Amino acid sequence: MADMNDDNDDVKQELEAMNSRQEQNNEIIALGFNEEKMEAIESEFKDFLNEHLKGKDLEKFKHEYNKIHKALKTSYDGEKKLIKKGKELIS
Numbered sequence: 001m002a003d004m005n006d007d008n009d010d011v012k013q014e015l016e017a018m019n020s021r022q023e024q025n026n027e028i029i030a031l032g033f034n035e036e037k038m039e040a041i042e043s044e045f046k047d048f049l050n051e052h053l054k055g056k057d058l059e060k061f062k063h064e065y066n067k068i069h070k071a072l073k074t075s076y077d078g079e080k081k082l083i084k085k086g087k088e089l090i091s
Helices: 002-031 033-054 056-090
Strands: none
Touching: 002 056, 033 056
């Protein structure tokens, strides 16, 4: 009888640990952008460039806008790597 209770306790602890890892995993995933949001930002960026930044007088602004967009993409890529690493560490 004592062995059965010990087995039940072990199973409960394993389930609690699995649930805890899943919750941590979900928290990590919730921290970042999802791909759909990033694709929408990418599309808006291209539309904005095509519609509003034509002409020589806006060339400097366009260059700065491109730098900001590149920084966002770099940040997003780094975020994806960190989320992947977090998931690996939790598992």
